Amino acid sequence: MLFSSISFLYHFLPVVIVVYLIAPRFLKNTVLLLSSLVFYYWGEPKYTLLMITSIALGYFGGIIIEKSKKHSALWLGVFVSANLCLLGYFKYMDFFISTVNSVLKTDLPLLQIALPVGISFYTFQSLSYLVDVHRGTVPAQKNPIDLGAYIAMFPQLVAGPIVRYSDIAVQLKSRTHSLDMFSRGVGSFASGLAKKVLVANLLGELVSKCTDASAQSVLGFWLYAVSYTLQIYFDFSGYSDMAIGLGRIFGFEFMENFNYPYISRSITEFWRRWHISLGSWFRDYVYIPLGGNRVKPFRHILNIIAVWALTGMWHGASGVFILWGLYFAALLILEKFFLLKYLKKSKILSHVYVLLLVTMGFVIFNAKNLPDALNTFGGMAGAGGIPLVSAESLYYLRSYCVIILVAIIASTPAPKLIYKKLCKNSAVNALMSVAEPAVQVIILIISTSYLVDGSFNPFLYFRF
Amino acid sequence: MISAGKLKSVLSVFLFAAVIFSFWLWALLKPDDAYSNSERRGLAQFPTLSFSTLMSGEFMDQFEDYSLDQFPIRDTFRTIKAKTAYSILRMKDNNGIYFDKNGYVSKLDYPVKEPMLQYAADKFSYIYENYLQGMNIYFSIVPDKNYFMDGLKPDYDDIVDYMLKRTEYMTYIDIFGQLDLSCYYKTDTHWRQEKLIPVADKILTEMGAEPTGDFTENILPLPFYGVYKGQSALDLEPDTITYLTNDDINSAEVTSYNTGAPLPGVVYNMDKASGLDPYEMFLSGGDPLIVIENPNAETDRELIVFRDSFGSSIAPLFIGSYKTVTLVDIRYMPSSALDSFIDFSNQDVLFLYSTLLLNSSLGLR
Numbered sequence: 001m002l003f004s005s006i007s008f009l010y011h012f013l014p015v016v017i018v019v020y021l022i023a024p025r026f027l028k029n030t031v032l033l034l035s036s037l038v039f040y041y042w043g044e045p046k047y048t049l050l051m052i053t054s055i056a057l058g059y060f061g062g063i064i065i066e067k068s069k070k071h072s073a074l075w076l077g078v079f080v081s082a083n084l085c086l087l088g089y090f091k092y093m094d095f096f097i098s099t100v101n102s103v104l105k106t107d108l109p110l111l112q113i114a115l116p117v118g119i120s121f122y123t124f125q126s127l128s129y130l131v132d133v134h135r136g137t138v139p140a141q142k143n144p145i146d147l148g149a150y151i152a153m154f155p156q157l158v159a160g161p162i163v164r165y166s167d168i169a170v171q172l173k174s175r176t177h178s179l180d181m182f183s184r185g186v187g188s189f190a191s192g193l194a195k196k197v198l199v200a201n202l203l204g205e206l207v208s209k210c211t212d213a214s215a216q217s218v219l220g221f222w223l224y225a226v227s228y229t230l231q232i233y234f235d236f237s238g239y240s241d242m243a244i245g246l247g248r249i250f251g252f253e254f255m256e257n258f259n260y261p262y263i264s265r266s267i268t269e270f271w272r273r274w275h276i277s278l279g280s281w282f283r284d285y286v287y288i289p290l291g292g293n294r295v296k297p298f299r300h301i302l303n304i305i306a307v308w309a310l311t312g313m314w315h316g317a318s319g320v321f322i323l324w325g326l327y328f329a330a331l332l333i334l335e336k337f338f339l340l341k342y343l344k345k346s347k348i349l350s351h352v353y354v355l356l357l358v359t360m361g362f363v364i365f366n367a368k369n370l371p372d373a374l375n376t377f378g379g380m381a382g383a384g385g386i387p388l389v390s391a392e393s394l395y396y397l398r399s400y401c402v403i404i405l406v407a408i409i410a411s412t413p414a415p416k417l418i419y420k421k422l423c424k425n426s427a428v429n430a431l432m433s434v435a436e437p438a439v440q441v442i443i444l445i446i447s448t449s450y451l452v453d454g455s456f457n458p459f460l461y462f463r464f
Numbered sequence: 465m466i467s468a469g470k471l472k473s474v475l476s477v478f479l480f481a482a483v484i485f486s487f488w489l490w491a492l493l494k495p496d497d498a499y500s501n502s503e504r505r506g507l508a509q510f511p512t513l514s515f516s517t518l519m520s521g522e523f524m525d526q527f528e529d530y531s532l533d534q535f536p537i538r539d540t541f542r543t544i545k546a547k548t549a550y551s552i553l554r555m556k557d558n559n560g561i562y563f564d565k566n567g568y569v570s571k572l573d574y575p576v577k578e579p580m581l582q583y584a585a586d587k588f589s590y591i592y593e594n595y596l597q598g599m600n601i602y603f604s605i606v607p608d609k610n611y612f613m614d615g616l617k618p619d620y621d622d623i624v625d626y627m628l629k630r631t632e633y634m635t636y637i638d639i640f641g642q643l644d645l646s647c648y649y650k651t652d653t654h655w656r657q658e659k660l661i662p663v664a665d666k667i668l669t670e671m672g673a674e675p676t677g678d679f680t681e682n683i684l685p686l687p688f689y690g691v692y693k694g695q696s697a698l699d700l701e702p703d704t705i706t707y708l709t710n711d712d713i714n715s716a717e718v719t720s721y722n723t724g725a726p727l728p729g730v731v732y733n734m735d736k737a738s739g740l741d742p743y744e745m746f747l748s749g750g751d752p753l754i755v756i757e758n759p760n761a762e763t764d765r766e767l768i769v770f771r772d773s774f775g776s777s778i779a780p781l782f783i784g785s786y787k788t789v790t791l792v793d794i795r796y797m798p799s800s801a802l803d804s805f806i807d808f809s810n811q812d813v814l815f816l817y818s819t820l821l822l823n824s825s826l827g828l829r
Binding site for chain 1: 468469470471472473474475476477478479480481482483484485487488491518519520521524527528531532535538541542543544545548552553554555556557559574575576615616697
């Protein structure tokens with residue numbers, strides 16, 4: 001079930017809110033767990049058992065790791081391996097078999113396993129919990145309902161942010177529900193819904209049209225690359241905002257997952273602002289344990305390559321994603337040892353540099369394979385004698401120019417800064433106290449109209 | 465006095481809750497609709513709830529469609545979306561529907577789909593090889609109104625060239641020059657019968673038949689909202705249907721084979737004129753086989769027209785020039801069964817198809 005669907009907005013959510021609000025405090029996590037399992041079952045009936053298995057592994061793993069102090073590391077290895085085996089089997093087995101087939105020239109049949117939605121997200125949450133228990137950062141959760149509610153919690157179940165158990169352990173036990181928090185939740189949810197339905201989906205339509213274009217042109221390739229770069233940001237950050245908003249409605253504060261990544265002045269900064277929960281997960285559970293930057297330069301480079309190859313693989317079981325991860329590894333290494341000091345010298349050039357390389361990165365990300373990505377790069381550079389523009393690409397540019405402009409402006413902090421500045425005036429602030437809720441409800445109505453009309457509504461990060 | 469922050473919180477929660485809870489209850493209590501008049505399609509009904517549909521996920525998949533189709537005031541929401549797309553986001557089209565500055569509405573039909581053209585050409589070749597060898601065969605392509613509008617359109621020369629190269633056994637009659645945008649309804653796909661006399665004359669003359677005679681114009685006293693009215697979800701001005709009559713048309717004897725057996729029909733069906741799609745008043749709309757006899761004919765010549773819906777409104781203009789006009793729509797009958805119903809001998813044969821159908825021809829059987 002998508003947050004941006006009629007079935008979620010007007011059937012699932014009202015029921016869950018009512019049941020949650022009338023449930024006594026001690027049953028609220030039970031309501032959350034059960035509704036989360038229903039939410040998951042709705043989209044993935046056959047994999048709900050897998051989800052329950054993941055919860056069970058987390059629950060028993062945490063308790064065993066905590067109790068067996070001497071063999072804590074061994075048990076951590078066992079339960080981490082068990083989680084990784086599930087992830088490996090369901091996500092990477094066919095990739096592994098096809099790699100073996102191509103290297104060894106064998107003909108092993110693929111298992112054709114459908115990817116369980118959100119498995120990368122909830123597996124990483126379980127792993128962080130087990131590691132944190134082993135490190136003694138958090139005590140093992142003795143209540144299976146509470147741990148189940150953490151791992152399966154529907155607001156962040158299928159697309160993050162990857163919430164650390166340590167961040168919400170206290171909230172799981174006791175959290176406050178207030179009108180202010182509910183209201184801030186509504187605000188984040190409405191903002192995410194608009195990002196997803198009114199921006200990302202429309203840009204997604206444009207991406208599809210450019211991909212299916214019958215007449216190739218340089219403009220068409222650039223439209224494709226730019227609109228995909230914007231789409232993936234609004235799609236993913238929109239979903240994260242909705243998750244954060246829903247979390248607040250149910251009394252949880254999740255970490256922000258995006259912080260205007262496209263205003264970055266280096267790729268290093270970009271990755272501090274993009275999918276923050278994943279970046280910090282890899283930093284804390286892979287990069288630092290490998291030695292981070294407190295090792296010799298060669299080892300440091302190897303650490304970066306390892307982390308980014310894994311980051312690429314986390315996004316998908318294909319060579320393209322590994323290539324994408326290594327592309328960013330190469331850029332980060334270049335910046336760390338050479339480029340960063342030059343990037344600080346020119347504000348404009350550093351922005352252009354980031355936007356260009358990030359756009360190229362997402363071209364790789366969305367490519368079927370390397371030749372496909374190279375073909376797009378070639379098209380963007382005008383290779384093959386293709387015309388600069390075509391009637392088709394001009395039509396799409398004219399048709400989508402407003403939404404592209406809106407997306408560009410909304411991907412910067414400018415609207416927020418203007419809003420804050422305006423609110424310093426007490427009259428404007430008073431006006432905004434009425435206008436902001438009105439805008440939220442208008443967004444809800446317009447988004448509903450786009451959903452009812454059955455428009456394009458994929459969700460890119462569901463495949464991870 | 466309530467603070468600004470508190471007021472914002474209260475309003476925010478109240479309005480959000482009011483919308484999601486009221487539409488939830490409304491959706492629960494509202495009786496399900498069976499059909500959408502504006503979209504001209506049946507609406508999804510509540511799916512079968514059983515252990516197996518729940519386990520397979522079939523129930524959930526179908527419920528998604530059901531929740532969209534049965535959402536309260538669905539048409540109003542579609543209008544909100546259309547107005548947002550056109551007026552706020554300044555998009556050129558919404559779901560492919562776009563407007564000309566003169567108020568004409570159309571649907572993008574882009575790009576040229578060569579496999580579709582090939583499929584149509586193959587069907588025509590099959591009919592020629594099995595039934596029509598040695599007969600006088602003509603081919604005319606009806607440009608859809610996108611040709612005259614300022615939208616993203618396929619290369620119509622490519623469509624015509626592609627088809628002509630594969631239908632060399634037919635004599636092509638070019639009618640593009642006899643048409644302009646005013647020959648089409650503003651809110652519908654189709655062309656206006658009262659504007660087709662030059663087109664009919666061109667076709668008849670090139671087939672060596674007598675051109676059309678005089679007609680009386682009759683205006684249907686009902687507003688005509690074409691197919692794009694519902695698809696656009698906007699409040700459009702209606703068109704007016706004008707239909708032509710003369711002695712030959714008035715005395716024509718129509719036989720329809722809609723059910724397989726011959727049944728008496730009419731040239732202009734006034735029941736259909738007040739129905740969901742008033743354009744269906746022309747020869748009662750979709751029909752696999754219609755035979756029109758002209759008892760006043762001063763000739764023994766007969767005409768077979770292979771056609772799509774554009775043929776329904778122009779066919780009455782051919783009646784005066786032939787003794788019999790047979791209309792065949794191979795969307796509704798298989799090509800392999802044609803000789804069970806039609807005795808092919810020395811009739812004139814006209815293939816009259818719109819670019820819309822040629823570019824989306826999988827419905828041809």
